[in-house]
Amino acid sequence: MSEDLNLLSASELARRIRAGRATSRDAVEACLARITGWNEKLNVFVALDAEHARAAADRADAQAKRGRFNGPLHGVPLAHKDMYYRQGRIATCGSKIRRDWVATTTATALTRLDMAGALDLGTLNMAEFAFGPTGHNWHLGHARNAWNPAHITGGSSSGSATGVAARMFFGALGSDTGASIRVPAHYCGTVGIKPTWGRVSRAGAMPLSWSLDTVGPLTRTVEDAALILGLIAGADPADPTASSESVPDYVAGLARGAKGLRIGIPTSFFTEVDADTKRLLGDAERVFASVGAEIVPVSLPDMERLNAFCSMVLSAEAVSIHREWLSTRAAEYSGQVRGRLEAGLMIPAALYLDALRARATMLAQFTEKVFSVCDLMLASVTDSAAPTIVESEALPGPDLGAKLGRFTKFTRSINYLGLPGLTVPAGFTAAGLPIGFQLVGRAFDEATLFAAGHAYQQATSWHDRVPV
Amino acid sequence: MTTKLDEATAQTIAAQLGVTLDAEAARNAALSMAALLAAADGHGRALAFEAEPGAYPAAQRRGKR
Numbered sequence: 441m442s443e444d445l446n447l448l449s450a451s452e453l454a455r456r457i458r459a460g461r462a463t464s465r466d467a468v469e470a471c472l473a474r475i476t477g478w479n480e481k482l483n484v485f486v487a488l489d490a491e492h493a494r495a496a497a498d499r500a501d502a503q504a505k506r507g508r509f510n511g512p513l514h515g516v517p518l519a520h521k522d523m524y525y526r527q528g529r530i531a532t533c534g535s536k537i538r539r540d541w542v543a544t545t546t547a548t549a550l551t552r553l554d555m556a557g558a559l560d561l562g563t564l565n566m567a568e569f570a571f572g573p574t575g576h577n578w579h580l581g582h583a584r585n586a587w588n589p590a591h592i593t594g595g596s597s598s599g600s601a602t603g604v605a606a607r608m609f610f611g612a613l614g615s616d617t618g619a620s621i622r623v624p625a626h627y628c629g630t631v632g633i634k635p636t637w638g639r640v641s642r643a644g645a646m647p648l649s650w651s652l653d654t655v656g657p658l659t660r661t662v663e664d665a666a667l668i669l670g671l672i673a674g675a676d677p678a679d680p681t682a683s684s685e686s687v688p689d690y691v692a693g694l695a696r697g698a699k700g701l702r703i704g705i706p707t708s709f710f711t712e713v714d715a716d717t718k719r720l721l722g723d724a725e726r727v728f729a730s731v732g733a734e735i736v737p738v739s740l741p742d743m744e745r746l747n748a749f750c751s752m753v754l755s756a757e758a759v760s761i762h763r764e765w766l767s768t769r770a771a772e773y774s775g776q777v778r779g780r781l782e783a784g785l786m787i788p789a790a791l792y793l794d795a796l797r798a799r800a801t802m803l804a805q806f807t808e809k810v811f812s813v814c815d816l817m818l819a820s821v822t823d824s825a826a827p828t829i830v831e832s833e834a835l836p837g838p839d840l841g842a843k844l845g846r847f848t849k850f851t852r853s854i855n856y857l858g859l860p861g862l863t864v865p866a867g868f869t870a871a872g873l874p875i876g877f878q879l880v881g882r883a884f885d886e887a888t889l890f891a892a893g894h895a896y897q898q899a900t901s902w903h904d905r906v907p908v
Numbered sequence: 909m910t911t912k913l914d915e916a917t918a919q920t921i922a923a924q925l926g927v928t929l930d931a932e933a934a935r936n937a938a939l940s941m942a943a944l945l946a947a948a949d950g951h952g953r954a955l956a957f958e959a960e961p962g963a964y965p966a967a968q969r970r971g972k973r
Contacts, residue, residue: 638968685972748947755944767926779940782933785922786913786941793961794952800963801956807971838939858968884972 445470447906450516450610450664451691457504457515464497464504464515464559467610471517471561475608482584484603486522486532488562493517496559512667514557520613521600522563523570523646524550533646534566534596536579536772537765547644548679549613549655549672556671561609564599568777570648571758572596573619573847574832575627578774582829585628586907587873591826594624594847600658601628605874606907611659611668615645616861617652618754618852622878625658625863626821629874629905631893632658633665634851636884637858638683640669641676649757650681651796652750652855661903662864662893666690669886685884693887698895699732701888703879704814709743710850714824720867720875721820724896728818731895736814741805746853749795749802751845753856756792759784779836780844795856803857807882816888817880820850821863825873854880862889865902874902913938913945 445453445467456462472490479485500515523533525543532538550560565583567575575583575598583598585591586606593602597614601624604612614621616634625632633656640655647653657668670690676682705725713721729735759766759781766773766781773781810817823846834843854861860883863876879889897903918934929937 636968638965685969744947745951748944748951751944752948755941763925763927767928770927779933779936782922782927782929783937783941785925785927786918786937786945788945791945791948791952794955795948796961796964797959798951798955799961800967801959803964803967803971811971836933836936838936840936841940841944858964882972883968 446474446607449661450513450659451661451667453610454513454516458509460504464500465494467515468493468497468517468559471609474606478586478606478608481589482586482602482606483581484565484583484599484606484608485519486563486565486580486599487530493559493561500557500559510555510557512556512671513553515559516557517559517561517609518553518611519561519564519603519609520550521566521597521615523566523615524613525644526550526560531563531646532580534568534570534577534580537769539579545644548641548676549645552672564603564612566598567596568774569762570596570615570617570620570646571777571780573623573844574834575624576776576829576833584829585826587629590828591873592627592829592832594627594826596620597624597658601625601630601632604628604630604658604660611657611664614656614658616654616656616855617648618750618855619848621656621658622821622851622861622863623847626876627826627874629865629876629902630658630660631662631665631865631903632656632863633669633886633889634854634861635669635673635886636860638681639673639860639884639886641679641682643676643678647761649754651753651757654855662862662890662897663691663694665862666694666890666894683884688887690887690890693891694894696891697731698728698892701733701816701892702736702814703728703733703892704736704738704810704817706817706819707737707739709740710819712823713820716869717820717824717875721818721877724818724866724877727896727899728892731899733892738810738814738817741809743853746802746856747849749798750852750856752787752791752795755780755784756787775836776834776840779840783841799856806857811882815881816892819878819880821876821878822847822850825869825875851878859883860886860889862893864893864896867902913942
C-alpha cells in the first residue's frame with residue numbers, strides 16, 4: 441500500500457490503475473487510512489462502508505488483471521453527498537425526518553458513475569435537506585473545514601468539499617441550488633462545477649428547488665471535474681428536465697487552454713470583498729493574462745434583482761416540497777431550516793410566477809451584456825475565506841434570511857440564470873484558509889470553463905496543497 | 909407590497925396552508941420576508957406584459973455559444 445496514492449487526482453489514479461501501476465485495493469486502503477485519521481475531526485461521513493468498498497476494489501483489480509475495465513473511473517474510490525439515492529441504502533438527506541429512510545431507486549448520476557467503474561465509499565455529511573450555505577448541521581453534527589476545523593466548510597455539500605480537500609476520497613457529487621457546490625469548494629480549496637441547469641439528470645437526487653437544482657462534482661483538479669461531469673451529463677428518460685444538448689468531450693477540450701479567451705472582470709457587485717480575496721483574485725487575473733487570456737472589464741446588469749428573483753423561486757419551491765412535513769413533523773426540522781421554510785409560506789403566487797416569467801428575459805439580458813464582451817467571467821465566490829462555525833451560526837429570527845444571504849450573494853444569481861459556474865482554488869489567506877474564484881460561462885458552455893480552469897491549474901499549484 | 913405582512917397575517921397565511929405558526933415564528937417569517945417581498949414586487953411590476961415562464965428553455969438555447 442502506498443500513502444502517496446492519496447495525493448493523486450482521480451484522473452491520474454485511473455490512468456495508473458489502467459496501466460497496472462496501482463491497484464484499486466491500494467487506493468481504497470489509502471482512503472480508509474486517511475479517513476481513520478481525519479473523519480473524527482471533520483465529521484465527513486454519514487455512513488462509511490469499508491468492507492463493501494474493499495470487495496468492490498478486489499473485483500475491479502481482478503477485472504483489470506484480465507484487461508477488462510468498466511470505464512474511465514475503473515477502481516477509483518469516490519463518495520457522495522447523502523442525498524443521492526441508492527436502492528436499498530439509507531439516504532438521510534442530512535435530516536432527522538429521513539434518518540431511517542431507505543431509497544427505492546438509484547440516482548441516475550450514481551448509476552452512470554457505477555457504469556464508469558467508480559467505487560462508492562459511502563454517504564457524506566450535508567446541510568439539512570441541502571437548505572443551508574454554511575455546513576452547519578444540527579442533526580448530524582457540523583462538518584468542519586479541513587484547513588482549520590474551527591471554520592465552516594460551506595454548504596450544502598459540506599462533507600463532499602472538506603472530504604475531497606482532506607484527500608479522504610478522489611471526488612464527490614454535490615448539488616447546487618444557490619451556492620452549494622461553488623461555496624464549499626471555495627471555502628475548502630477544491631474544484632467544484634455547478635453545471636448549466638438541465639445539464640445533468642436530477643433523477644434520484646433529493647429535490648430542493650426544481651427550477652434551480654443542479655448536480656455536479658467536487659474534485660481535486662479541473663481535469664477530474666471535466667472527466668466526472670462528462671460521465672454524468674446528458675439526457676435521461678427518468679428526468680424530463682435533463683437536456684438533450686450533446687455532451688462534449690470535456691477532457692479532450694482541456695487542451696484548448698486559455699489562450700485568446702476573453703475573461704471578463706466585473707467592475708461592480710462582485711468587488712465588495714475583503715483584502716485577501718481582492719489580492720488573490722488580482723493574482724488570478726495576472727495568471728490568466730500570463731497564459732494568453734485577454735482580461736477585459738465587464739459591467740453587469742442589476743445583480744440584486746437576480747438575487748431577489750432567485751430567493752423568491754427557491755423559497756417558494758422549497759416550501760412546496762416540504763409543506764406536508766412542515767404541517768405534520770415541524771419539530772423534527774432544525775430551527776434554521778424550519779424558519780426558512782416558514783418564511784417561504786409568505787410568498788404570494790403572483791410574485792413567484794413573476795420571478796419565473798422574468799427568467800428568460802433576465803438570461804437574455806445578462807448574456808447580451810456580459811458575453812458580448814467576454815467568453816467567460818472571473819468573479820469572487822464569497823466576500824472572504826471561511827468564517828468560524830461559531831460566528832456564522834444563524835439561528836431563527838427576523839434577520840435569518842439576511843444572515844444566510846451573505847453566503848450566496850455572489851452565486852445564487854447564477855442559479856437563477858441557470859448558467860454554469862466553476863470554482864477553482866486561487867490561494868490562501870495569511871491564516872492558511874483557502875480562497876477560490878468562480879468562472880461563469882454561457883449556458884451549456886462548461887467546456888470553456890474547464891479549458892480556462894485547467895490552464896490556470898497548469899500554471900499554479902494551489903490544488904496540490906494538502907491540509908496537515 | 910400593498911398588503912402589510914404582520915404577525916397576524918403571517919399566521920393566517922400559514923394556517924390556510926395547513927401550517928401552525930406561533931407568534932414568534934410568525935413574526936420572524938413576516939419580518940424576514942418583508943424586504944424580499946418588497947424588492948420582488950417592484951421588480952415583478954416592471955416585467956413586460958408578454959413575458960411568460962415557458963420561454964426560459966428557449967432563452968437557454970439561444971444563449972449558448
